[in-house]
Every structure is written in C-alpha cells, then in structure tokens.
Amino acid sequence: MKVILVAAALLLAAGAASAQNAPDAKAKAKEIQALGAPSTDLENEKTIRKLYAEYTAAWNRHDPKAMASFWALDGDYKEPDGRLAKGQVDVEKLFTQEQKTVFKDSKLSLTIETVWFVTHDVALVDGKYDLTGVRDPEGKEVPARQGHLTALLMLEDGGPWKVAAGRAMIPVPLAYREK
Numbered sequence: 001m002k003v004i005l006v007a008a009a010l011l012l013a014a015g016a017a018s019a020q021n022a023p024d025a026k027a028k029a030k031e032i033q034a035l036g037a038p039s040t041d042l043e044n045e046k047t048i049r050k051l052y053a054e055y056t057a058a059w060n061r062h063d064p065k066a067m068a069s070f071w072a073l074d075g076d077y078k079e080p081d082g083r084l085a086k087g088q089v090d091v092e093k094l095f096t097q098e099q100k101t102v103f104k105d106s107k108l109s110l111t112i113e114t115v116w117f118v119t120h121d122v123a124l125v126d127g128k129y130d131l132t133g134v135r136d137p138e139g140k141e142v143p144a145r146q147g148h149l150t151a152l153l154m155l156e157d158g159g160p161w162k163v164a165a166g167r168a169m170i171p172v173p174l175a176y177r178e179k
Contacts, residue, residue: 045115048123048153048161052112059108062099068092072154072162080147080170105141106133110149121155129168145170 051070058066071077071088078084085094112127132144151166 040120041117044117044123044155044161048115048125049112051153051161052110052125052127056108056110059099059103059106062104062106064092064095064099067095067099070163071166072156072164075162075164075166077163077166078168080168102135102137103131103133105135106131123153123161125149125151125153147171 055067055070058070068088068091071091073088074086075088075091076084076086077091077094079094083094085091109130110127111129112125114124114126116124116126118124127149129147129149130144131147134142134145136142147168147170149166149168152164153161154164156162
C-alpha cells in the first residue's frame with residue numbers, strides 16, 4: 001500500500017511540475033496568433049499584390065469608379081500636394097476629375113515593394129510608381145514622375161482587403177542630407 005501511495009504521490013508531483021513548466025494551451029494559441037501565420041501572411045500578401053495590379057489596370061483604363069472601389073467606405077487618399085479626399089465617394093470624385101483632365105492620357109506603372117502585416121487584418125503597403133502621359137491644365141505633357149506609395153489596408157469583416165489610407169508621395173532632395 002505504501003508503495004502505491006508513494007508512486008501516486010510521485011506521479012502527482014511530476015504532473016504538477018510538468019504543468020507549471022508547460023505553457024497554457026490558450027496562451028500558446030494566442031502567441032501563435034500574435035506572431036501571425038506565415039502561410040496566411042503569404043496568401044494575403046499575394047492577394048494584396050493582385051489588388052494593386054487590378055488597381056493599376058483600372059487606372060490605365062481611366063476608370064475612376066473601379067479605382068475608388070478599392071477604398072473602404074471611410075478610407076482616404078492624399079495627393080503629393082496635400083489634397084485629401086475623405087471617404088470612398090470623395091476619392092471617386094477626385095479620381096473622376098483627374099482622369100477626365102490631367103491624367104486622361106496617363107499610364108501608371110506600380111511596384112509593390114513591401115507588405116507588412118501589423119495584425120492579421122491590417123497591412124502596411126509600400127511601393128513605388130512611375131506615371132507618364134500627364135498633362136498640365138493647358139494640355140501640355142509634363143515630364144514623367146516617379147514617386148512612392150504608402151497605404152494602410154484593412155480586411156473588412158471577412159470581405160476583401162480595402163484601402164483605409166493611401167498616400168502618394170514625390171520624393172524631393174532634402175537640403176540637410178549629406179550628398
């Protein structure tokens with residue numbers, strides 16, 4: 001009887017020690033979720049890159065409605081000169097005005113450089129673009145421009161990825177940088 005009691009006590013003690021050293025299953029699941037699942041990130045990155053290819057195609061068709069459809073209803077877009085369109089409706093109005101005038105003959109080439117997942121449903125996208133065929137208000141073609149794009153995308157309730165905030169930038173040399 002003593003042998004059975006000692007063996008049971010040893011098993012209980014070993015089980016308790018093991019439970020203290022082993023992470024809680026719920027904590028382990030949260031840790032994995034917090035780190036993100038690489039296969040999911042790769043799949044989402046592929047989807048986001050495809051989304052930008054579709055956006056570029058819509059631009060080159062000069063289809064402002066299709067271009068604006070990539071934005072969330074409350075998303076915004078800021079031009080390099082600081083002009084801000086707030087909400088999908090205003091983004092579409094801005095794109096419509098531009099595509100009927102200064103960008104009506106333009107061609108966009110867009111390269112997504114990085115997609116960084118802040119969480120499983122929020123991504124920060126950085127890229128560069130080349131824009132040719134732009135005309136000033138008098139109709140004169142302006143030189144091609146190269147710029148940068150930064151966007152925050154959100155996955156909406158199991159729906160498609162949508163742009164929550166898009167920023168187009170044209171880099172300029174900074175006087176205080178060493179050459």
